[in-house]
Amino acid sequence: MTEPLVQLKHLSKFFPVDTDLLGRTTSLLKAVDDLSLDILPGEAFGLVGESGCGKTTVGKMLVNLYTPTAGEIWYEGRNVASLSARQRRKLCCGIQLIFQDPYSSLNPRMTVGDIVSEPIRINNLLPREQIADRVGYLFNAVGLSANYRNRFPHEFSGGQRQRVGIARALAMQPRLIVCDEPVSALDVSIQAQVLNLLSDLREEFGLTYLFIAHGLNVVKHISDRVGVMYLGRLVEVAPKRELYRNPLHPYTKALLSAIPVTNPAQRRKRILLEGDVSSPIDPAPGCRFASRCYARSGCTSCDCETNMPELVEVSPDHFVSCYLFGSQDNGSRLAPRF
Amino acid sequence: MDWPTAPAPGTAPDQPSESLIADEAMALGEVLPAGQFPEEDETFHEKPENQWLEMWNALIANRAAMVSLFFIGFLVLVAVFGSYLTPYNPIETNMANTLKFPSAQHWFGTDQLGMDIFSRVIAGTRVSLTVGLLAVSIALTVGVILGAIAGYAGGWVDTVIMRVMDMMLAVPSILLAITLMAALGKGIDKAVIAIGLVSIPEYARIVRGSFLSIKENDYVAAARVVGNSPLRIIFRHVLPNSLSVIIVRGTLGISSAVLDTAALGFLGMGVQPPQAEWGDMLGRARGLIFQAPYALLFPGMAITATVLAFNLLGDGLRDAFDPKARVK
């Protein structure tokens, strides 16, 4: 059994929203709440959810842009929090991030060549003479001609800028790349190019991806396993085909049915959710989806509103957090382990 | 895990894989399959764009700003070569020649001590420009550092720094300057320090505001992710993007500094007599407004013209830096 590359153990991130006169927090935004997840080396894990679900926050915690409020992150079998400063530096080389917005993720005052070479320079990864070659190599790897290394970001289109962002992420030869919605800001025809590029790079360099997206359709082409988040919690995790063929959690089903379909032969009845996404600020106890859940009438032992259901393995590798599937006392394993 | 295809140094291929280059090249019109494409199909301009050049071109188009720039250039020349340009010694008194109306010998007339006003105005240029530039330099340096730290660090550091700045801003700058001068004593060098200190909060606030908004950009987060230290991020990533704001404010700040210098001089707290300084000249000639208006007119015009020039230049720079204002 392969050792997971990354393990997220009961990870939480809360942001204080309101404080009283004495400085104590009175209102808490629970962006991520007790999330546990393993990512295996070489796999692409798709993390999907709508706005406010916390998926971007998870990504940012992985690259240390946010510090977890609770829980642990383990990388290559070691707890990140217990690493020394120097080991943490090496960790930074191991996990990198591709940003969503190609228009604000590149420093407008730096040439794209500098942007891509900076990680190499400041971490002294290569002797100076070799840096130019490596930059050229990286440019070619993402489909850009190395002749453009002295141009500025505003001279490139959105798709090309995103390629520069990918080259920057590759510069440190990471093992894991967190792709934070890398194609949402791009035109449809460019999306396909970038998605294919990411697939090719994964094969060529043996990368592992945490692919964050807001649509199940985008994630489908590139993921091996998919996790669905709602308001800070993982509600379902399964291998890709299993999730699409056999979605269990009511939210997953609604998400799948909401995707507009262009093939007239595939039209089906839509599940329309009532109301809006609830607020992650001071959420009610119990299942976060309970207030919008359309399947509650079918649930006999429903404790939804008072108790949060745990992630339970319902069929091999298919985990759901819902009382409709598997009760808590049948001995099922609670968190994804391999 | 090793990268299986990492090349040995010096042997990196400079061509990407075939399918990729075909796509990219086709779009850029570089590769012409079977010579079918018109040559004009290119995505990039002839040479890389230079943002400073763009800004310069936009500035040239602004007539008021260009006139101001030339005038300031002229002032700088006067300040530097002033001693060769003065027909008379600016501090030489001549009690036989007091309060003479402007004439061929004395273009601006003479003051109550018989000193040639024209020469004194020229000599005063050096004082005003020097104090203005030096004071702003001090204020900018300190203000930028404080604003950068406050804006980037946030939290209590930000609070402490900005509250101190707020306290300084609560007092009108001139009063503060006067108080400082009272403590430091009179003299040009003290004036530089006083005016410099008093101007710091303004720059700190501007820079902090600029940093706060730039910090939101993803490229700052990206800089952290690739391992930049906070100091490097401030100086290499955020500051260069605030430069336009700083330059504009600094230019406008010079005009304030010139005014402050004149104000201090007017109150008798700047230069020491008999040195020439525009504000001082105004102060001395206060009571002569009906007798000898020229004694007030010429130094006053000098102050006004200088302040106006820096203001117009500052406005022009602001417009030139704003890309939205560049559409025809």
Add this chain to the structure above:
Amino acid sequence: MTDDMLLEVRDLTTDFEMKRGTVHAVIDMSFSVAKGEVLAIVGESGSGKSVTSLSVMGLLQPPGRVVRGEILYKGKDLLALSKHEMRDIRGNHISMIFQEPMTSLNPVLTIEDQLTESIRTHMKLDKHAAAARAIDMLHLVGIPSPEKRIKDYPHQMSGGMRQRVMTAIALSCDPDLLIADEPTTALDVTIQAQILALINELRDKIGMAVLLITHDLGVVAETADRVVVMYCGQVVEQATAAQVFERPMHPYTLGLLESIPTMEDTEVDEPLYMIPGMVPNPLNMPRGCAFAARCARRMDRCVSEMPPLYAAEDRKLRCFLFDPEAGEEARS
């Protein structure tokens, strides 16, 4: 042409005079919207679709300028109207909702203020009648407890709700035509589904015509009756929605549809189809067909000549492949 034709645009051409040259944002565009139908204008960035809607509404700002063409609303040419007359048309007859509901609503006014302002301007109702109508409109767009929510400020509402409020404001004066410029792009998928269902419902219930501007073909599939596909300022395909999705004919439309990640169940992962290359620089448009550089079926004449809009099989196509005089070999 007929009484049924609400909006008829003929040969619309809009230019942007930039320092580096002139950008032809829209070139010779013609289309029409009939009563009660949903027409979708589809294109990616730089296709000119938003500029088209702004030109129709008279909201174009310099350096943009309508160079020629006719925009006939119920027979009247909107381009010939005075500013005052145009203001009367806007809101009353033709209404618009925008992409960013976050910034389209005034943050310091309540929903009630913003709704009733529009109602009172165009319908000359008094305060109470206007307030009552406002609550009706909120009800129509599916906002729960409208009497309570009407006192809210925009920041107290979510993105989906705000978009519904925008729609209510747009509909408050009974316009015949609603122009929706990327109404769901900024919204989550589940909320998008709700808004699209709303548009369909409105079309069925009150017979409203919609000009839908979007880059998302999925959205088009769910709501549109007819489709106009734009590329680099020109119409490249014009057909009914059923025709376009069952059998896209123009190479660009084909490429666009193929490159969308679908939910089809496949045993093996295939790479996504992608249209190679990029949209050409608008300041440096190629001489012939704008899509030629990226077209897999490019012929010699495509590079040097601009294809006109051919009529083929009940639709319009701008492609030499469908030149009736070229014969069968062209279509192989």
